[in-house]
Amino acid sequence: MVHSRSRDGRKLRVAGVRTTWRTLDDGEFFCPSCGGDRNYRRRTGRRRLVVLGVPVLARGEVGPVLECAACRERFGTDALDHPTTTRLGAMLRDAVHTVALAVLAAGGSESRAAREAAVEGIRAAGYPGCSEEQVVTLLAAVGADRVTMDIELHEALAPLAPHLAPPGRESLLFLGARVALADGAYTPAERAVLASVGRTLELCRDDTERLLDVARSASS
Numbered sequence: 001m002v003h004s005r006s007r008d009g010r011k012l013r014v015a016g017v018r019t020t021w022r023t024l025d026d027g028e029f030f031c032p033s034c035g036g037d038r039n040y041r042r043r044t045g046r047r048r049l050v051v052l053g054v055p056v057l058a059r060g061e062v063g064p065v066l067e068c069a070a071c072r073e074r075f076g077t078d079a080l081d082h083p084t085t086t087r088l089g090a091m092l093r094d095a096v097h098t099v100a101l102a103v104l105a106a107g108g109s110e111s112r113a114a115r116e117a118a119v120e121g122i123r124a125a126g127y128p129g130c131s132e133e134q135v136v137t138l139l140a141a142v143g144a145d146r147v148t149m150d151i152e153l154h155e156a157l158a159p160l161a162p163h164l165a166p167p168g169r170e171s172l173l174f175l176g177a178r179v180a181l182a183d184g185a186y187t188p189a190e191r192a193v194l195a196s197v198g199r200t201l202e203l204c205r206d207d208t209e210r211l212l213d214v215a216r217s218a219s220s
Contacts, residue, residue: 019045019062030082031068032075037084039069042077083163089126091160092168096125098156099172099197101138102149103179106193109139111183121175150196157200169201170211177215186212 024042031038045062065074083091100118108114115132122130142148161169176197180190191212198208 016050018050019047021045021067024064026069028084029066029068029080030084031071031073032079032082033071033073034068037086038071040066041069043067043074088160088163091156092164093126095156095160095172096175097122097127098152099176100179101135101142102153102193102197103176103190104135105139105142105149106146106180106189107187108179108183108190109136113182114179117179117182121179146192149193153193153196154200157197161200161202164201169203172201173197173203173208173211174215177212178219181216181219186216 021043022045024044026039026041028037029040030036031040042064043066044064047059047062049059064077066077066079067074100121104114104118108118112132115135119130119132119135122135142152157172164172173194176194177186180186180194186194194212195205195208198205198211203211
């Protein structure tokens with residue numbers, strides 16, 4: 001900015017750069033500044049050199065950026081990569097559901113204790129209406145196809161893992177372990193599924209084995 005002073009000593013803006021913003025669309029996002037779900041406007045801007053309040057020269061484009069409707073802070077569009085709190089909750093519920101079914105499909109579907117452990121975990125995650133009958137029906141539809149279950153696990157867990165703190169990722173693995181241990185020791189098939197859960201949740205192999213051992217000790 002270039003300034004001068006008037007006769008009474010006030011500072012006057014002679015020249016500077018002004019950005020004119022244009023809104024492209026809007027939506028909801030997780031605002032890094034507010035720390036919660038907020039509405040946003042996706043905007044682009046045009047920078048111009050202004051002399052004595054008159055635009056005289058274009059200085060290029062700005063953006064696009066996301067402008068929070070609450071705090072007015074602006075962020076890069078990569079802020080949309082972080083799910084909203086509402087979306088994150090839905091992803092977590094789906095992850096719990098998928099892990100429980102995958103472990104049951106690996107060998108515990110015939111055990112009522114394992115089915116009850118799965119239903120308990122699914123209900124606690126936000127599906128209070130889940131019943132044992134619904135779980136059995138879903139298992140029959142999914143079958144025991146390991147390739148299919150690996151795909152389901154990856155689709156449910158991989159997008160979620162980067163947004164969970166280590167305790168959150170570990171709790172998902174513990175859920176699967178509790179279902180597997182409800183009817184006795186881990187079977188090889190159950191261990192294979194739980195190892196896949198650990199990998200997809202970005203837990204190293206040693207941590208996964210340690211957590212499975214902790215779950216086994218707690219259940220005995």
